[in-house]
Amino acid sequence: MEVADNFISIRKKAKERLLRMHYEAGVGHIGGSLSALDAMLYLHHYVMSTEDQFVLSKGHAAGALYVTLWSRGILQESDLRSFHEDGTLLSGHPPPGRLGGIPVATGSLGHGLPMACGMALARKLKSRPGRIFCLCSDGEWQEGSNWEALIFARHHHLSNLVVLVDVNGLQGFGSTRAVASMNDLGKHMEAFGLRTRELDGHLEASLEQMHARSGEDRWCYLLQTVKGKGISFMENRLEWHYLPLDEASYCQALAELNS
Amino acid sequence: MRAAACNAWVNCVTDEGFLFLTGDLGYNALEPLRERLGERFINAGVAEQNMVSVGAGLAIEGMNVWIYSIAPFCYARPYEQIRNDICQHRLPVKLVGNGGGYGYGAQGASHHALEDYGALLALPGMRAFVPAFSVDVQEVVDRMHQIDHPGYLRLGRCEQPLGQEVEAFSPWRRLVRGGGISMIAVGPLAGPFWQHILSMTESTRPDLWVLGELPVTDMSNMPSDLLNNIEANGLCVVEEHGLQGSAGQQLAALLMGGGVMPPQFLHCYAKGYPSGTYGSQSFHRRESGLEPGQVMEALGIAP
Numbered sequence: 001m002e003v004a005d006n007f008i009s010i011r012k013k014a015k016e017r018l019l020r021m022h023y024e025a026g027v028g029h030i031g032g033s034l035s036a037l038d039a040m041l042y043l044h045h046y047v048m049s050t051e052d053q054f055v056l057s058k059g060h061a062a063g064a065l066y067v068t069l070w071s072r073g074i075l076q077e078s079d080l081r082s083f084h085e086d087g088t089l090l091s092g093h094p095p096p097g098r099l100g101g102i103p104v105a106t107g108s109l110g111h112g113l114p115m116a117c118g119m120a121l122a123r124k125l126k127s128r129p130g131r132i133f134c135l136c137s138d139g140e141w142q143e144g145s146n147w148e149a150l151i152f153a154r155h156h157h158l159s160n161l162v163v164l165v166d167v168n169g170l171q172g173f174g175s176t177r178a179v180a181s182m183n184d185l186g187k188h189m190e191a192f193g194l195r196t197r198e199l200d201g202h203l204e205a206s207l208e209q210m211h212a213r214s215g216e217d218r219w220c221y222l223l224q225t226v227k228g229k230g231i232s233f234m235e236n237r238l239e240w241h242y243l244p245l246d247e248a249s250y251c252q253a254l255a256e257l258n259s
Numbered sequence: 260m261r262a263a264a265c266n267a268w269v270n271c272v273t274d275e276g277f278l279f280l281t282g283d284l285g286y287n288a289l290e291p292l293r294e295r296l297g298e299r300f301i302n303a304g305v306a307e308q309n310m311v312s313v314g315a316g317l318a319i320e321g322m323n324v325w326i327y328s329i330a331p332f333c334y335a336r337p338y339e340q341i342r343n344d345i346c347q348h349r350l351p352v353k354l355v356g357n358g359g360g361y362g363y364g365a366q367g368a369s370h371h372a373l374e375d376y377g378a379l380l381a382l383p384g385m386r387a388f389v390p391a392f393s394v395d396v397q398e399v400v401d402r403m404h405q406i407d408h409p410g411y412l413r414l415g416r417c418e419q420p421l422g423q424e425v426e427a428f429s430p431w432r433r434l435v436r437g438g439g440i441s442m443i444a445v446g447p448l449a450g451p452f453w454q455h456i457l458s459m460t461e462s463t464r465p466d467l468w469v470l471g472e473l474p475v476t477d478m479s480n481m482p483s484d485l486l487n488n489i490e491a492n493g494l495c496v497v498e499e500h501g502l503q504g505s506a507g508q509q510l511a512a513l514l515m516g517g518g519v520m521p522p523q524f525l526h527c528y529a530k531g532y533p534s535g536t537y538g539s540q541s542f543h544r545r546e547s548g549l550e551p552g553q554v555m556e557a558l559g560i561a562p
Contacts, residue, residue: 023510029471061311096347096349097348102316103319104316104319105343105348107343108310108339108343111343111344112314114309114313114316114344114400115312115313115315115316115318115344116316117309117312117313118312118313118314118315118317118319118320119316119317119319120316120317121301121313121316121317122316122317122319122320122322123320124319125278125298125322128320145306145308145309145340146303148308148309149309149312150310151304152303152304152306152313155304155350156301
């Protein structure tokens with residue numbers, strides 16, 4: 001119960017900070033950040049150890065990652081204020097090499113999971129502890145490289161790899177169902193050797209199932225999420241993949257969070 | 260050169276971080292390396308995009324990664340993975356493309372690599388190594404293993420003339436002294452020019468150099484003998500690579516920027532498939548005007 005109470009507090013602060021960061025920067029990609037934020041927060045606060053690494057393959061949700069790292073004290077307030085500014089390290093997609101908590105740069109879809117496989121394999125070969133968590137979008141599974149990576153992960157028994165998919169059902173120019181339907185994504189994952197569970201990506205009682213599991217299995221969590229979660233005028237709306245917040249919509253969003 | 264490369268990599272096995280990825284290629288060449296490396300030799304299968312990104316992930320965790328395939332499958336298919344995952348992270352991953360240029364001959368255009376180093380050298384931090392002869396490969400592999408940035412190794416067919424000795428690998432080497440135009444050949448193509456020029460009169464034949472490392476960005480690294488002769492007698496560059504991103508373009512820009520104006524400049528490069536037909540490596544060189552006799556004729560030098 002203490003965890004749940006803390007999580008609610010952490011989440012509220014993080015969402016407020018995410019919205020302010022995007023509002024002040026005048027940039028979009030808010031919807032996909034809000035669908036992924038709860039799981040990222042839960043992972044970083046309650047699941048991951050210091051030996052674990054997190055790869056954000058859906059790099060367009062960088063805002064959610066930056067705010068998550070800020071909530072863990074890895075990024076500072078001044079870092080967030082520089083988001084999208086000239087001279088920032090906090091670009092619209094995670095940058096390479098210079099920020100703690102961001103082991104790899106991403107942004108072009110279908111890159112994060114193969115890199116995560118390499119990281120997991122290195123640890124296996126070196127008998128080093130720690131898991132590699134990789135969060136993908138659902139539309140990202142139209143990239144062939146992701147399936148190449150799953151073949152590789154299965155063949156090399158990468159049980160230190162955990163795949164998460166933000167299933168918000170929307171992609172760049174339509175719903176995933178309309179663009180390239182993969183209604184049975186979980187079955188596909190199972191067929192490629194992942195033990196798969198569907199979780200509510202916004203509910204801590206469900207996210208608790210991401211805690212460490214023993215054995216040789218490779219786990220995949222399909223996070224059922226809502227694009228723009230928590231902001232009524234953003235929820236399940238494609239345009240909030242792109243739109244920035246103007247003052248009126250920012251104030252309304254804050255009011256909804258605080259209601 | 261594959262056998263020489265395999266031997267050179269076997270000598271790297273003592274590095275505990277050394278790891279070799281192949282895209283399901285290396286039959287009848289890399290078996291000794293596979294035996295020596297054990298679990299650190301990984302056949303990543305027919306999945307080049309994944310292989311390159313996996314290599315990046317391994318390097319992020321501190322491993323010294325080499326990635327091998329037929330040249331076009333090494334650089335063209337996974338180009339974005341090389342750009343984003345290796346080069347933008349400045350990871351010291353080494354790519355190996357076998358059969359640079361028209362090396363795969365009549366196998367066809369899909370297997371040729373006419374823009375490999377040009378395309379790769381457009382990426383940040385990348386250096387390309389083009390050994391000319393099998394004896395160069397150990398030194399090249401050693402050098403590449405030490406560098407802390409991305410590298411590309413273009414392997415070809417050794418065409419070293421019989422009975423001719425070559426000095427140890429360095430980016431610039433003079434193969435034949437001549438009193439005529441300076442000639443710079445990139446990689447293995449130097450072999451047939453070396454053979455051809457040996458039979459020519461010394462006072463008029465080209466002064467032949469072989470270039471083994473790209474890009475060429477600093478004139479101060481070029482031998483003064485070569486620069487002086489370029490200024491006096493001109494320059495001919497021959498390479499089994501397309502025009503764009505070529506060594507010839509690099510050299511022309513470098514020399515012009517440095518105020519060195521050769522009285523004559525001829526650039527002989529791979530022209531693609533002028534007749535629309537396919538054949539051996541020699542056939543394609545001939546179609547591109549890359550045979551020594553064709554080049555000498557273009558230069559107006561008597562055989």
